[in-house]
Amino acid sequence: MHFHFPQKVLFKHCDPAGIVFYPRFFEMINDAVEAMFSDALRWPFEEIHPDQGVPTASISVQFKAPCRHGDQLVLAVEIKAIGTSSLTLRTRATAQDQLRFEADHTLVCVGADGRPTAWPDDMRHKITGLMEGRT
Amino acid sequence: MHFHFPQKVLFKHCDPAGIVFYPRFFEMINDAVEAMFSDALRWPFEEIHPDQGVPTASISVQFKAPCRHGDQLVLAVEIKAIGTSSLTLRTRATAQDQLRFEADHTLVCVGADGRPTAWPDDMRHKITGLMEGRT
Amino acid sequence: MHFHFPQKVLFKHCDPAGIVFYPRFFEMINDAVEAMFSDALRWPFEEIHPDQGVPTASISVQFKAPCRHGDQLVLAVEIKAIGTSSLTLRTRATAQDQLRFEADHTLVCVGADGRPTAWPDDMRHKITGLMEGRT
């Protein structure tokens, strides 16, 4: 099951070469994950904080083709695995049926002290449901 | 040989959890690479463009420890390998003698059409010199 | 007539004080103007460039109340006046029926050389129509 997040490439995203300045892709990925937590898991970031957090522990991105101003990107976020306190995601962004970038990233559920903490039971249930396409 | 780029963690970098919003690390990495091209290779980005470019083809980052407002980060960029048109880098950021993140990234030299092109001879010479600690 | 642009306050917008880092408001304002040109005027920025551009010549913003993560902002862009090559806008952002900020800003239509140029006739017609509520 994938969570789809549309993101038109805007003026602010682009660099003097006319393509997306790559750090902006990480903002897009963060926005897509934030939207998934808010819209699909009903656990919006603004409610997670400040008692908990879901920082990114690692991310690996392959840029396959440049993105230009006006491109209608869609980021498809797939939950690959859930651990005690981790979440492994793969996000693939396409435009015009072409893969533009692919990201493998891992989030960690942390407490107010920044240390890893187990996913709350209800969240684990929801995330598992989303993985299995039940939600 | 490493190119060192100091970067204090500023207010703009930090999120509501009081730590660096991770897409900001990619701006720092980009700034460090831009400074290396400008200061160590004497081939500043503003001269590379628009006839050529050095976009990032892939990047993989492990976040080892959070960075907080006021931390005095130093990014050490190491050139690991040079290919016909690629450049493989490893950037390690430390503060207070602690590794905060480590990035493996690959740049590609492209022409005005965005396609990979061989590094100009003088640049290849300079990059090799920097790798070998001759500059 | 106002062009309305909804913008939820996201994690990326917020600073360690838990409120929007104010330079992010200017990205929101830019996004709102870009959306107005694209959706209301049918002259998207990606078509305006590179032959023309609509840079901001001046902007004055009063921040009336802080915006927090999760706030459902709506930016209402009003066209106040059109000159030969200028466009005077007022953007008011509200959330929960409360004014959060108010911006007075002026854009200028420029040519590829960056110099002011008269609005194309069809654009002037559309802009005037939008001002008068005909579109």
Added chain:
Amino acid sequence: MHFHFPQKVLFKHCDPAGIVFYPRFFEMINDAVEAMFSDALRWPFEEIHPDQGVPTASISVQFKAPCRHGDQLVLAVEIKAIGTSSLTLRTRATAQDQLRFEADHTLVCVGADGRPTAWPDDMRHKITGLMEGRT
């Protein structure tokens, strides 16, 4: 007395038109103010927060000439006035002896609750000293 903050125009600042994307100027202004508090007033933002803060209440900017990648900007921050809890600044940015933008901005000292609070006595003393060129 002016606090000078050098800022080379970097790749990340620039848009597809090859000039600085204007919201980036507000990050520069914020960085300049943060540096003035840290370096000239010895009251770094990371120590001000979270018990206090100095948010921007209003800002008005005139963009006089475009800034391009590689330009060596210098932002000169001048303290124009200090009130009970406010600080009125003017920041003028020049490159190659040409004024590029001029900002009039007002900060407010706030407490942890976000409400205006009087400047601490020692800070008022330092700020007044900086205004009068004693520091």
